[in-house]
Amino acid sequence: MLANDFVNILKEYNFEAFFGVPDSLLKSFCSEILNMENTITANEGNAVAMGCGYYLSTGKIPVIYMQNSGLGNAINPILSLADIYEIPLLFIIGWRGEPDIKDEPQHFKQGLLTRELLNCIDLKNEILSNDINIVKKQLLTAKEYMDKTKKSFAFVVRKSTFEKEIINKDVFQEFELTREMAIKTILKLASHDSFFVSTTGYISRELYKNSKDNSRNFLTVGSMGHASSIALSIALNKKDKRIFCLDGDGALLMHLGAIGTIAVKSPCNFKHILLNNFVHNSVGSQPTSAKIMNFCEIFKGAGYKRVYTVKTQLELENIFPEFIKNKELSFLEIKIRPDDAKNLPRPEKSPTENKKAFMEKLNEK
Numbered sequence: 001m002l003a004n005d006f007v008n009i010l011k012e013y014n015f016e017a018f019f020g021v022p023d024s025l026l027k028s029f030c031s032e033i034l035n036m037e038n039t040i041t042a043n044e045g046n047a048v049a050m051g052c053g054y055y056l057s058t059g060k061i062p063v064i065y066m067q068n069s070g071l072g073n074a075i076n077p078i079l080s081l082a083d084i085y086e087i088p089l090l091f092i093i094g095w096r097g098e099p100d101i102k103d104e105p106q107h108f109k110q111g112l113l114t115r116e117l118l119n120c121i122d123l124k125n126e127i128l129s130n131d132i133n134i135v136k137k138q139l140l141t142a143k144e145y146m147d148k149t150k151k152s153f154a155f156v157v158r159k160s161t162f163e164k165e166i167i168n169k170d171v172f173q174e175f176e177l178t179r180e181m182a183i184k185t186i187l188k189l190a191s192h193d194s195f196f197v198s199t200t201g202y203i204s205r206e207l208y209k210n211s212k213d214n215s216r217n218f219l220t221v222g223s224m225g226h227a228s229s230i231a232l233s234i235a236l237n238k239k240d241k242r243i244f245c246l247d248g249d250g251a252l253l254m255h256l257g258a259i260g261t262i263a264v265k266s267p268c269n270f271k272h273i274l275l276n277n278f279v280h281n282s283v284g285s286q287p288t289s290a291k292i293m294n295f296c297e298i299f300k301g302a303g304y305k306r307v308y309t310v311k312t313q314l315e316l317e318n319i320f321p322e323f324i325k326n327k328e329l330s331f332l333e334i335k336i337r338p339d340d341a342k343n344l345p346r347p348e349k350s351p352t353e354n355k356k357a358f359m360e361k362l363n364e365k
């Protein structure tokens, strides 16, 4: 089915406002709603909460979209907000890791449990058909159910439900550096005994592609937004090692509160790098709120002692030695351009093999 047809039926049934975090399986749907009444929220819990506020102020049912990996972020406001106040929400959930469909390891368990989890929290759910005529009936039934019971309803969206991918072309392309250029430069200028904890999506895959020794990298393939907290703990426990966190703007914003914890702990061997492309590049380049944010001010305000921002190769090469040499908690923003990540490999080793190699390397004397 075309995402456009689906969105038109949603409109027909008065589903006009959208809140969510983008997902690769929902790429063309996200693209269709980009310029509608749509808010891309920092995390999936925020989307549920905004949806509730929308209902409170309009009496209309909002659409909340997400990847199934975002369910964890959403469950608390689903159960302790939407549910107890009887606010109905229509969920559209991308089903990564559907059983028997090839996918990445971080999606296996979540995919297996997706519908069970929804059933467990008493969230009525169905697989969205890819036949538009059936979808019309499904939506009508869902709407009647929500109107009558004031409970939420979820559509689980399988891979290839939406026909054509329309990639968001309206993205920042003004910067000289690509993700690959930035990561290659970091690897060249950081000492060879450094360790890296990288965030979910293209950044981890790029680090994997360009590293000579992947046992120095902890690739946080899932758990979006938590790479910096992992790196923080490692830095605190391995004070003699330099630990870099390679963050993305979408991931950083998803759990921005982590930077306060990092600043309270302030390990001087922790180097926080943000590869800021202003979008969720890994799932279709939908904008984050980065474009109106001044990250250096934010990190400084949070208590980081040194903050830097660069946007060219030359600036990066000039700043980097000082960034790593100083003995204070430091943040470096590198403004980069998004790209389509053609030919970006995925790790061949399993997450547990990555963990084992990383721990061995980290514990080497």
Ligand SMILES: Cc1ncc(C[n+]2csc(CCOP(=O)(O)OP(=O)(O)O)c2C)c(N)n1
Pocket: 021, 022, 023, 024, 067, 069, 070, 071, 073, 199, 200, 201, 202, 203, 222, 223, 224, 247, 248, 249, 250, 251, 252, 277, 279, 280, 281, 282, 283, 288
């Ligand atoms: C909790 C959760 N929500 C959504 C996703 C889907 N997802 C994977 S990568 C990604 C985008 C990450 O954006 P950013 O951190 O800016 O890095 P970029 O892709 O731009 O390199 C999203 C939304 C996820 N993996 N986990």
